[in-house]
Amino acid sequence: MGINDAKLNERIAELENELKTTKYNKRTQRAVGLLKAKIANLREEKHKKASTKLAFDSFAVRKTGDATAVLVGFPSAGKSTLLNRLTGAKSAVAAYAFTTLDVIPGVLQYKKTSIQILDVPGLIEGASEGKGRGREVIAAASSADLIIVLVDALHPEQVNVMKKELYNARIRMNLRKPEVKIAKKPSGGINLTGTFTNMTKDMAVALLRELKISNADVIIRDDLSPEELIDAVEGNRKYVPGIIAVNKSDLLDAAAKERINDMIHPDIFISAEHDACVDEMKELIFTRLGFVRVYCKEAGKEADMNEPMVLRKGATIKEVCEKLHREFVKRFRFARIWGKSVKFGGQKVLKLEHKVADEDIVEVHVS
Known part of the structure; x- marks a missing residue:
């Protein structure tokens, strides 16, 4: 680590300590917001310094299938066992840490979709700073369509470390992207409109200035926290x-499960070793990926119900056309649809922006 990196880390640590010791109230909220913005600026500088190295430190795995999920967890959380249960892949399994030294891919075939699942080396504290094989693990998580955080039932506190490492690496898990429109201008200061209950308007303006925005029209469409604005x-x-x-749930009694549930609010308790709730895990993976399976048909013929076109939630007829043929968007006349996205079977749809629903049957007509 070079001297510049060391100084950056030292300055970030100083500001984080100041943030921890500053009591949050109406009088200090502006100062707290500015501290958060300064930390964000320094972290951004660190990420830029590390970006070239990160490019060389990524795992060489070709993405396949309809989506990619990454198994993230501390060493010995049971990721390899779960991968084997989900996909039949042969990832090394042992009852000690650091068994997986490289990325192991597997494929989960479920409800006519193909989901690539990657078992990566254990995520440890300091991973976002490059500790262990942290850079490769973070790179894999950043490029994934779904992150599965696997927690050892005997160490539920590990989830907070993993969340922090992902957060520090710019990954926002299960959060919605804030709607903010920024139109920079040469002069005139900051013209800010929006709803402000999680911070004052003055605090938002101060944050924007700290983030080097001095002249701009800014529209905030959500009621944001300082972190979300940053x-x-x-x-x-x-x-x-x-x-x-939470893995290894066979080691927990009902009281322990309830305690962990209150502590970290997991989505599911499983035991990969004993194949407990693995089927429920498959369904949860499928649901969280938001798949939309569309069955295509030609006029006068039956739809092929064996091979769906797999899209994601919010997909439109335009995306269906693009997948069928690159010229179909230009040549589109209308589509006939049978399924949940229309009022009646065979309804004629004229707009490319029409959103399709899971298991719709679509018949595209082009010129």
Whole structure:
């Protein structure tokens, strides 16, 4: 680590300590917001310094299938066992830490979709700073469509460390991207409109100035926290769905499960070793990925119900056309649809912006 990196880390630590010791109230909220913005600026500088190294430190795995999920957890959380249960992949399994030394891919075939699942080396404290194989693990998580955080039932506190490492690496799990429109201008200061209950308007303006925005028209469409406004201005966060799964649940009694549930609010309790709730885990993965399976048909013929076109929630007829043929968007006339996205079977749809629903049957007509 070079001297510049050391100084950056030292300055970040100083500001974080100041943030921890500052009591939050109406009088100090502006100062707290500015501290958060300064920390964000320094972290951004660190990320830029590390970006070249990160490019060389990524795992060489070709993405396949309809989506990719990454198993993230401390060493010995049971990721390899879960991968084997979900996909039949042969990932090394042992009852000690650091068994997985490289990325192990597997494929989960479920409800006519193909989901690539990656078992990566254990995520440890300091991973976002490059500790262990942290850079590779973070890179894999950043490029995933779903993050599965696997927690050892005997160490539920580990989830907070993993959440922090992902957060510090710009990954926003299970959060919605803030709606903020920023139009920079040469002069005139900051013209800010929006709803402000999580911070004052003055605090928002101060944050924007700290983030080097001095002249701009800013529209905030959500009621944001200071952290969310910082994320929106930086604009390089990865918003990705996630699952928190407690593994080795066979070691817990009902009281322990309830205590962990109150502590970390997991999505599911499983035991990969004993194949407990693994089927429920598959369904949860499928649901969180928000798949929309569309069955295509030609006029006068039956739809092929064996091979769906797999899209994601919010997909439109335009995306269906793009997948069928690159010229179909230009040549589109209308589509006939049978399914949940229309009022009656065979309804004629004229707009490319029409959103399709899961298991719709679509017949595209082009010129």
